[in-house]
Amino acid sequence: MTATARPPVRHATPGEWVRKNLFRTPLDTVLTLVLAPLSLYGIFFLARFVFVTGRWEIVRVNLKLLLVGNWPAVHMPRLSVALAVIGFVGGIVAGLVHARQVRLGTASSLTMTRRQRVLDLVRRFGLIFLTVVLLLALTSTAGPTLTAVGVVVAGVLGRLAGGFIGKSRWPKAVVVGLTLRLLATPFLLYAYLTDAVPLERWE
Incomplete structure (x- = not known):
């Protein structure tokens, strides 16, 4: 056939x-x-x-308070790790969804040219990208930039992993295990963060 x-x-x-x-x-x-x-x-x-x-000087002086509140500087790496994990998990979910759409033949990217894909990415993430760039331009340390880069890299790796996982058929036990891990991630991150800084001290 x-x-x-x-x-x-x-x-x-x-x-x-x-x-x-x-x-x-x-x-x-x-x-x-x-x-x-x-x-x-x-x-x-x-x-x-x-x-x-x-008057960006006011924003620059209070940028840390605006973004992370009273979160202690000594525990800032925990926030970076949490954001990277969120980016990775979000990438996995996006990859799984796209792989399913490809299997069903409903993925819009199947009929897009490379230029259209780029324009679609700009349309979806352009405003977020510009906002992050503006905020990073106001920072005076390398930490926020490294965190942003780490989140992007984690998201891309998650997207690739999700696409790979979604293309194959896995035993039901593997699917259930992966689903439970994804659902448990927010609770694990909450425990990870509150272990260092109690919730009442976040504000």
Whole structure:
């Protein structure tokens, strides 16, 4: 039995995308003409505040208090480890979900070009990335940057591991064991953190 060839996927040009998503109906056209200038106006003032008029020294001085509260500096590595574990587990879950979608043929990435995949990643994680970069730019030590890099690396490794696990069929006992471990992770992290700093001292 031969596999049925998929018909070639035609991707819309930028002009077609604009007409379809922004000017499809008269109402869409009016909304686009009204909201687009307002959006550009808001982006301009946001950029002006971030790069010109913002009083970032206040944020810089209180950045640690803003991000981690009264968490003792001596136990900061525990927070880094916890964040890395969260990134790894999140990556595993994302990999498992994507592998299942691939098996079912519902993964959107199957019909995407490399450029579209990059744009999709930017759309989903661009704002988070910019926020993290802005916060890291305000720090004066290497710890936060190393933590951020560690979380990203852990997330990528988890994503690869989840994709590998999801592609194969495993005995039911293995699946149940993995599920229980994933569900237990938040409780283990809570115990790991509160062992160093009681909950009432977090604020």
